[in-house]
Amino acid sequence: MSMPTPQRPPLRFPPGFGWGAATSAYQIEGAAKEDGRGESVWDTFSRTPGRTRNGDTGDVATDHYHRYNEDLDLMRDLGLRSYRFSxxxxxxxxxxxxxPNQRGLDFYRRLIDGLHERGIAPMATLFHWDLPQALQDAGGWESRDTAHRFADYADIVFRALGDRVPVWLTINEPKTVVQNGYLSGHHAPGRQDPDAAYLVAHHLHLAHGLAVRALRATGGPGRIGPAFNLHPCYPADDSPEAAAATRLYDGYENRLYLDPVFTGHYPQDVLADLGPDSRLARGIADGDLEVISSPVDLLAVQYYTPIYVTAGGGTVGRWPTSQAPWQQIYPEGMYDVLTRVTRDYGPVPITVTENGLPTPDTLGADGSVDDPGRIAFLRDHLAAAHRALTAGVPLESFHAWSLLDNFEWDEGYDQRWGLVYVDYATQRRIPKTSAHWYRRVIADNAL
Structure with missing residues (x-):
C-alpha cells in the first residue's frame, strides 16, 4: 500500500502583513488630454513612430481614470490590504x-478615499517616469533644476493628500530611467548618452532627497522612501576575473542607488570607473549627498531577474526566461536581494513593490483566463520572501506586479503582466486564475 504524500505546513506570514498589488499612472490611467493633464515624455515617446511595439500609446491604456471605482471594487474583492499606485x-x-491643477488633485483624492472606504492602505509613488514634457524641453533630468521642480511638486501633493496617504515612494526605479532612457534609449526620452546618464542618476537621487525633506517639512505623519529595482549579480564562472567584473557590475546595478541613500557616498569603484571628469563627478555640489541621504522610513524593493557576469564584464543567461527576454526566472534571487539589503544597510523596513512576469494569457471559451505560470512564479518568489523574513529581514508587505494588464512601455500591449485580464477592445476586466489564487493566499495570510 502506497503511503500518502505528507503535506508540508503552510508558510504563515506575520499578522498584518501588507498584501498588495501595484500599478503606475501612465500604464493604466488613459485620459491623456483630460481635466488639465499636460504632456509627459511618455506621451511624446510613444507617439513617435517606431518607438513602441505596434505604435501603441498610453492615451487610453486601461481607462482607469474613468473606471477607477470598478478597479477599486476588484481590489476589495481580491482582499488587498495595500495598493501601490503612482x-x-x-x-x-x-x-x-x-x-497645481485642482482637477488632477481631486482625482487622486477620490481614488485615495475609495481605497480607505474599502479598507485598503494607499501607497503612492510620486514619480513613475512620466516627466512633464515641458521640463524635458528645458533639459529634463540632466538639469539640476528638475530636482527642485520635483521637490515643489512633491510639496504640493503632500499638502493636498498627505493626511490620507500612510506611505510615499519618491522615485520609481531611477536605474531604469538611467539605463533604458539614457543608455539603451528604448524608454523615454530615448537618449543614448552614457555621460548624461549618470548625471541623470545624480539628479534623480537629489530629487528623492529633496522630496524626503519636503515631507518632513510638512510635519505630516506619512512614511517615505525610494523604490529601487535590485538585480542580484553573480559571477558566471569561478575565475577571479569574473568575481572582479561582477563586483563592478553590481556597483552600477545596485550600489550606485543604495549607497548614496543609505551611506551618503557614491561607490568608489563606480566613480573610479566613470573617471574624475565624468558629468556625475562634476555634478555633485556641496551638500548634495547630505540631502540625498536624508533618513528614510523604508525601502521599496522590486525584484525581477538575476544577472550573471562573465570575466569580460558581459552577461549570460542561466535560467529560463519569461515572455520578457531580459527576465530570468530565479526565485532564489528574491531571498538574496532582501537579505543582502538588510546585511549591508541595516534593518530598514522593506516593502516589495513589484514582482511578477508576463504570460501568454488568452480568454478561454468559458470566459476564464488560466495562467498557471504566474501562480508558480508568485508562489516560488513568495516562498523566498518568507524565507528572508525568517532570516530576520524586516519585510512589511508584498505587491504583485501588476493588478491589471496594461501598457508595458516600449512593448505596448503585447505583454500581459496583470492578475486581472483586460479585454482592451471593451475594457472588460476578468480576474485570472492567479487572482483567485492570490485571494486565497491573502485570506489565509499563508502560502
Whole structure:
C-alpha cells in the first residue's frame, strides 16, 4: 500500500502583513488630454513612430481614470490590504511648474478615499517616469533644476493628500530611467548618452532627497522612501576575473542607488570607473549627498531577474526566461536581494513593490483566463520572501506586479503582466486564475 504524500505546513506570514498589488499612472490611467493633464515624455515617446511595439500609446491604456471605482471594487474583492499606485506629475502641474491643477488633485483624492472606504492602505509613488514634457524641453533630468521642480511638486501633493496617504515612494526605479532612457534609449526620452546618464542618476537621487525633506517639512505623519529595482549579480564562472567584473557590475546595478541613500557616498569603484571628469563627478555640489541621504522610513524593493557576469564584464543567461527576454526566472534571487539589503544597510523596513512576469494569457471559451505560470512564479518568489523574513529581514508587505494588464512601455500591449485580464477592445476586466489564487493566499495570510 502506497503511503500518502505528507503535506508540508503552510508558510504563515506575520499578522498584518501588507498584501498588495501595484500599478503606475501612465500604464493604466488613459485620459491623456483630460481635466488639465499636460504632456509627459511618455506621451511624446510613444507617439513617435517606431518607438513602441505596434505604435501603441498610453492615451487610453486601461481607462482607469474613468473606471477607477470598478478597479477599486476588484481590489476589495481580491482582499488587498495595500495598493501601490503612482501620481502623474503632468496631472498636477501640466508643465511641471506653477500652481497645481485642482482637477488632477481631486482625482487622486477620490481614488485615495475609495481605497480607505474599502479598507485598503494607499501607497503612492510620486514619480513613475512620466516627466512633464515641458521640463524635458528645458533639459529634463540632466538639469539640476528638475530636482527642485520635483521637490515643489512633491510639496504640493503632500499638502493636498498627505493626511490620507500612510506611505510615499519618491522615485520609481531611477536605474531604469538611467539605463533604458539614457543608455539603451528604448524608454523615454530615448537618449543614448552614457555621460548624461549618470548625471541623470545624480539628479534623480537629489530629487528623492529633496522630496524626503519636503515631507518632513510638512510635519505630516506619512512614511517615505525610494523604490529601487535590485538585480542580484553573480559571477558566471569561478575565475577571479569574473568575481572582479561582477563586483563592478553590481556597483552600477545596485550600489550606485543604495549607497548614496543609505551611506551618503557614491561607490568608489563606480566613480573610479566613470573617471574624475565624468558629468556625475562634476555634478555633485556641496551638500548634495547630505540631502540625498536624508533618513528614510523604508525601502521599496522590486525584484525581477538575476544577472550573471562573465570575466569580460558581459552577461549570460542561466535560467529560463519569461515572455520578457531580459527576465530570468530565479526565485532564489528574491531571498538574496532582501537579505543582502538588510546585511549591508541595516534593518530598514522593506516593502516589495513589484514582482511578477508576463504570460501568454488568452480568454478561454468559458470566459476564464488560466495562467498557471504566474501562480508558480508568485508562489516560488513568495516562498523566498518568507524565507528572508525568517532570516530576520524586516519585510512589511508584498505587491504583485501588476493588478491589471496594461501598457508595458516600449512593448505596448503585447505583454500581459496583470492578475486581472483586460479585454482592451471593451475594457472588460476578468480576474485570472492567479487572482483567485492570490485571494486565497491573502485570506489565509499563508502560502
Amino acid at each position: 501620481i502623474a506629475w503632468p496631472r498636477i502641474q501640466a508643465d511641471g511648474t506653477g500652481a
